[in-house]
Amino acid sequence: MTVETPRVTTIALAIRDWPGHRAGQHVDVRLTAPDGYQTERSYSIASAPEDADVSLTVERLDDGEVSPYLVDELRPGDEIELRGPVGGYFAWDNELGGPLFLVAGGSGLVPFRSMLRHHRASGSRVPVRLLCSARSLELLIYREELIKLAADDLVDVSVTLTREAPDDWRGYRGRIDPALLSTTGWSAKEEPLTYICGPTAFVETAAAGLVALGHDPGRIRTERFGGTGV
Amino acid sequence: MAVSRGFVGRRPADSARVPPGQYVTRDFPVLSAGPTPYTPLDTWDFTVRGLVNRPVSWSWQAFRALPHENITVDIHCVTKWTKLDTTWSGVSLDTLLDAAPTQASYALAFCDGGYTTNVPLADLRGGQAWVVDEYDGQPLDPEHGGPARLLVPHLYFWKSAKWIRGLELRPADEPGFWEMFGYHNYGDPWKEQRYQGD
Ligand SMILES: Cc1cc2nc3c(=O)[nH]c(=O)nc-3n(C[C@H](O)[C@H](O)[C@H](O)COP(=O)(O)OP(=O)(O)OC[C@H]3O[C@@H](n4cnc5c(N)ncnc54)[C@H](O)[C@@H]3O)c2cc1C
Numbered sequence: 001m002t003v004e005t006p007r008v009t010t011i012a013l014a015i016r017d018w019p020g021h022r023a024g025q026h027v028d029v030r031l032t033a034p035d036g037y038q039t040e041r042s043y044s045i046a047s048a049p050e051d052a053d054v055s056l057t058v059e060r061l062d063d064g065e066v067s068p069y070l071v072d073e074l075r076p077g078d079e080i081e082l083r084g085p086v087g088g089y090f091a092w093d094n095e096l097g098g099p100l101f102l103v104a105g106g107s108g109l110v111p112f113r114s115m116l117r118h119h120r121a122s123g124s125r126v127p128v129r130l131l132c133s134a135r136s137l138e139l140l141i142y143r144e145e146l147i148k149l150a151a152d153d154l155v156d157v158s159v160t161l162t163r164e165a166p167d168d169w170r171g172y173r174g175r176i177d178p179a180l181l182s183t184t185g186w187s188a189k190e191e192p193l194t195y196i197c198g199p200t201a202f203v204e205t206a207a208a209g210l211v212a213l214g215h216d217p218g219r220i221r222t223e224r225f226g227g228t229g230v
Numbered sequence: 231m232a233v234s235r236g237f238v239g240r241r242p243a244d245s246a247r248v249p250p251g252q253y254v255t256r257d258f259p260v261l262s263a264g265p266t267p268y269t270p271l272d273t274w275d276f277t278v279r280g281l282v283n284r285p286v287s288w289s290w291q292a293f294r295a296l297p298h299e300n301i302t303v304d305i306h307c308v309t310k311w312t313k314l315d316t317t318w319s320g321v322s323l324d325t326l327l328d329a330a331p332t333q334a335s336y337a338l339a340f341c342d343g344g345y346t347t348n349v350p351l352a353d354l355r356g357g358q359a360w361v362v363d364e365y366d367g368q369p370l371d372p373e374h375g376g377p378a379r380l381l382v383p384h385l386y387f388w389k390s391a392k393w394i395r396g397l398e399l400r401p402a403d404e405p406g407f408w409e410m411f412g413y414h415n416y417g418d419p420w421k422e423q424r425y426q427g428d
Contacts, residue, residue: 028310031234200373210265
C-alpha cells in the first residue's frame with residue numbers, strides 16, 4: 001500500500017487468474033460484513049496492462065461507506081472480492097491513436113496513470129497533453145510520477161491548483177475553464193481524442209467547455225466518479 | 231463468499247427495496263459516456279419509427295400537450311447507487327406506442343449525442359415505462375437527460391436513456407451503446423445483470 005496524500009492510498013492487488021485489462025477500465029470491489037451484508041463500489045485500475053500488479057488508488061470520503069475502509073482499514077494480506085475488468089468505452093490503447101487530451105479532476109487522475117503507463121510501455125508515438133486539477137500541490141496524487149512523465153517529449157503535463165498554491169508555483173491556478181482548456185489542450189482542428197475523469201461537476205464543466213470551443217462531442221469520453229466540486 | 235476483515239458497513243433502512251450490491255444515495259449522481267448535449271426545444275421532436283406503417287413524430291409543444299402522469303419510483307444505477315421515491319412527470323409509453331401500431335418485439339431508443347439502448351417492447355408497455363420531461367416538479371435538467379429521457383425503472387438506469395429523441399421498433403434485438411461496451415443486454419437489477427455474462 002502506498003500513501004499518495006493524507007486521504008489517498010494506492011493498493012496493489014495480487015490477483016489469481018487476472019485476465020488482463022485495457023488502460024482506463026475499472027473493477028467492482030465487493031465488501032462483505034460478518035452478517036453477510038454486502039456492498040459494492042467501482043474503482044479505476046491505476047496500473048498499466050503491462051505492469052506486474054493490478055493496483056487501485058482510492059480517495060477517502062470521510063462520510064463514505066467503502067472508501068474509508070479501503071484507505072484506513074485494509075491491511076497487506078487482507079482479501080477483497082473483485083469483479084472485472086469492466087467498462088470498454090472509457091479505455092485507451094495505442095491503436096485508438098490521438099492526439100490525446102486527458103483532463104483529470106482530483107482522483108480522476110487514476111485511469112490516466114494507467115493510460116500514460118501504457119503509452120510508455122507500448123512505445124506509443126501518440127502525443128499526449130494531460131491537464132490535472134487538484135486543490136493543492138500536497139493533494140495532487142502521483143506527483144513524482146507526473147514529473148517523470150513530463151520528461152517525455154511526447155507527454156505534456158499541466159497542473160492547476162484550485163485552493164492554494166506555493167508562492168513560487170509556476171503552474172496554473174484556479175478552476176478549469178475554456179481558456180485553460182484551450183491553452184493546455186489541442187485546438188478543435190487537431191481533432192484530439194479527449195478523456196475527462198473526476199467528480200461529476202468537474203466533468204460537466206470540462207466537457208461543456210470543450211464542446212463550446214468547437215470540439216466534436218463524439219471524440220470526448222467521460223467518466224464521472226460521483227459527488228460534486230473539486 | 232469471504233468476509234472482508236474489519237468491514238461493518240451501513241445498512242439501508244429499507245433493505246427490501248434495495249437490489250443486491252446497491253446502496254441508497256440521496257444525491258442524484260450522473261453516468262454518461264460523453265458531454266451533455268443541449269438541444270433547443272424548437273428543434274426537438276420525438277419519433278416512433280422502424281417497423282411501423284408510418285413514422286409518428288411529436289414536436290416539443292405536441293409532446294407537452296399529451297396526457298402526463300406523475301410517477302414515483304425507485305431507480306437503480308449500474309454504478310451501484312439506488313435512489314428511492316424519485317418523482318417524475320411524463321407520457322406513458324402506452325400512449326406513444328398506441329399511435330404507431332407495430333408487429334415489432336424490440337425497441338432501440340435513440341438519443342441526442344448518439345446514444346442508443348435496446349429494450350424489449352414488452353418492457354415498455356403496460357404502465358412500466360414513460361418518456362419524462364419533469365423531475366421533482368421542475369423541467370428535467372440536461373445533466374439528468376433533459377429535455378426528456380426514457381424512464382424504465384424496473385431495469386438498471388442506463389436503460390432509461392437520457393436525451394431521448396425516439397424509438398426505432400425492430401423485429402429483432404440489437405445491442406445499444408452501453409450494451410456493446412460490455413453491459414448486460416437486459417439489465418434486471420434484482421438479478422444483478424450488470425455486465426455481459428451475468
Ligand atoms: C467507473 C467509476 C470509477 C471510479 N474510480 C474511482 C477511483 O479510481 N478512485 C476513487 O477514489 N473513487 C473512484 N470512484 C468512486 C467510487 O466508486 C466511490 O463512489 C467512492 O469511493 C465513494 O464511495 P464511499 O462508499 O466511500 O462513499 P458513499 O458512502 O458512497 O458516499 C458518501 C458521500 O460521498 C458522496 N460521494 C460519492 N462519490 C463521491 C466522489 N467521487 N466525490 C465526492 N463525493 C462523493 C456521496 O454522494 C455521499 O454523500 C469511481 C466511480 C466510478 C463510477
